[in-house]
Amino acid sequence: MAKAPIQVVWFKRDLRIHDHAPLSNAAAAGPVLPVFAIEPEQWQASDSALRHWQFAADSLADLAQALGTLGLPLCLWQGSMLDLLAALKAHYGELVLHSHEETGNAWSFGRDLDVKAWCQQHDTPWHEARQHGVVRGLKSRVDDRNAWEEQWEALMTAPTATAPQKAQAAEGWQAFHHIDVQQLHGLTLGFDTTPCPERQPGGRSEGRAVWRSFVSQRGRRYRGSLSKPLLAWEFGSRLSPHLAWGTLSMREVVQSLRRQRKKHAEDTPLSRSLRAFASRLHWHCHFIQKLESEPSIESQTLHPALRERDPDHPNLIAWKQGQTGVPLVDACMRSLIATGWINFRMRAMLISHATFGLGLHWVEPALHLARLFTDFEPGIHYPQVQMQAGATGTNALRVYNPIKQAQDNDPSGEFVARWVPELTPLPLEWRAKPWALPESLRQRFGFQPGKHYPLPSDFECEARHWKKMLYELRRTPEARDASQAIVDKLASQRRPPARRAKKAKADNRQQLSLFDEWGLEDM
Numbered sequence: 001m002a003k004a005p006i007q008v009v010w011f012k013r014d015l016r017i018h019d020h021a022p023l024s025n026a027a028a029a030g031p032v033l034p035v036f037a038i039e040p041e042q043w044q045a046s047d048s049a050l051r052h053w054q055f056a057a058d059s060l061a062d063l064a065q066a067l068g069t070l071g072l073p074l075c076l077w078q079g080s081m082l083d084l085l086a087a088l089k090a091h092y093g094e095l096v097l098h099s100h101e102e103t104g105n106a107w108s109f110g111r112d113l114d115v116k117a118w119c120q121q122h123d124t125p126w127h128e129a130r131q132h133g134v135v136r137g138l139k140s141r142v143d144d145r146n147a148w149e150e151q152w153e154a155l156m157t158a159p160t161a162t163a164p165q166k167a168q169a170a171e172g173w174q175a176f177h178h179i180d181v182q183q184l185h186g187l188t189l190g191f192d193t194t195p196c197p198e199r200q201p202g203g204r205s206e207g208r209a210v211w212r213s214f215v216s217q218r219g220r221r222y223r224g225s226l227s228k229p230l231l232a233w234e235f236g237s238r239l240s241p242h243l244a245w246g247t248l249s250m251r252e253v254v255q256s257l258r259r260q261r262k263k264h265a266e267d268t269p270l271s272r273s274l275r276a277f278a279s280r281l282h283w284h285c286h287f288i289q290k291l292e293s294e295p296s297i298e299s300q301t302l303h304p305a306l307r308e309r310d311p312d313h314p315n316l317i318a319w320k321q322g323q324t325g326v327p328l329v330d331a332c333m334r335s336l337i338a339t340g341w342i343n344f345r346m347r348a349m350l351i352s353h354a355t356f357g358l359g360l361h362w363v364e365p366a367l368h369l370a371r372l373f374t375d376f377e378p379g380i381h382y383p384q385v386q387m388q389a390g391a392t393g394t395n396a397l398r399v400y401n402p403i404k405q406a407q408d409n410d411p412s413g414e415f416v417a418r419w420v421p422e423l424t425p426l427p428l429e430w431r432a433k434p435w436a437l438p439e440s441l442r443q444r445f446g447f448q449p450g451k452h453y454p455l456p457s458d459f460e461c462e463a464r465h466w467k468k469m470l471y472e473l474r475r476t477p478e479a480r481d482a483s484q485a486i487v488d489k490l491a492s493q494r495r496p497p498a499r500r501a502k503k504a505k506a507d508n509r510q511q512l513s514l515f516d517e518w519g520l521e522d523m
Helices: 021-029 040-042 050-066 082-090 106-121 145-157 181-186 204-216 220-224 229-235 238-243 250-262 268-293 314-321 328-337 344-357 361-371 378-388 403-407 414-419 439-447 458-474 477-491 498-506
Strands: 006-010 032-038 075-078 095-100 126-129
Touching: 006 021, 006 050, 006 082, 021 032, 021 095, 021 126, 032 050, 040 106, 040 498, 050 181, 050 204, 050 361, 082 095, 082 106, 082 477, 095 477, 106 126, 106 220, 126 477, 145 250, 204 220, 204 250, 220 229, 220 268, 229 328, 238 439, 314 328, 314 361, 328 344, 328 361, 328 403, 328 414, 344 378, 344 403, 361 439, 378 403, 378 498
Parallel strands: 006 032, 006 095, 032 075, 095 126
Antiparallel strands: none
């Protein structure tokens, strides 16, 4: 009797055993070999960082333990996935590959194309399952936007895949196991190796604990804390890295959230916060769909009329290091370096200040922030950066004044004081704009702008210049035609309530604003 082919389960950004259809399907078909390939080229990509790897390493350790309860190993291979497939083919003969679809960066897209070609060449079936509401190969949403909504809802309401009760491990897997789980944190992988001492830990057990604390306690203050960097750290859901690395599935979070909303329907503060959180879950897949449909968003300015900016600029280094002389901007950047997370409004402000206040081209700031965000999700990150930088030609220009943002969202100055300690000698009312400190107070507090803390550039004048220029570029007939084509291909729309139908009709080609659509990186 012929042996059943080995069922290879390829884990990527789906590091869990629950609601994992590839694992469940493989276990039902024959001997299972779960694998994770530590691919050098992935970690040498310019948007990768050590903090990403460390979160993944936590999650892989947790995954290995969970697989062990099923009697399965986790085979950790160091090298390309193509080399692993070739080695497995030579050893086992027949293979069947199982994985989730992935919408990642340019490197992962190219890698998956290579894997597809290898599977076709070697008559190896590759079964890919969906874990998000992203439609593979979708080129336009203009024909029927409701159809996209309906398929998302159908996927999210479908039963979750249960972890297999019985699974047979493939024999001889040790020959392809290059590194023990305990050694994963000894690897210093990543294009950027900046330490992240306050990084959020990874792993499904951590993700479940974060979720429980949010729906039982922290979520009560979610809605009122989102814009404030100090409060959002504590009262945001903090699920974003777990969704980015798939330790929790989007579907199980959506279903759990809906149960919690019913349970707490009479608790008005918590109910309102959970409703606000639900809207952000909903937009997660909308943004990843943009990158799926237009992969060039990662590296090319979306709107052809808006591509004229100098990619090299002397203010870039100061912005990266949190030394711009603008306290809230610097506090956010320094916080990101140390923690790997900042709330949604501050992310938007950082891009706004880089591209409008400093006149930087958006690409290098996008890559720098990608490396700093532990929860980096390419499909959310790149479309959002371009939208905030005014590079889409379809969204209202939003320029955030960091002085006003400090007054509104850090009124006590506590967040700035923590991350920009140079300013602690100053009275609260001067911490948001220390360059304006009168000479008499400079002497009293022993503080000299430019000596104890950098002097900023004229960011308000710079922002007015770029805003005016972009408005003028967008008014040409050619630019308007290009904008319409972008909307037809990529726009995601919210169906308006009936009472707003008249206004919605006039604006029905407009996408949502940044803060309605930021997706999962703000959680």
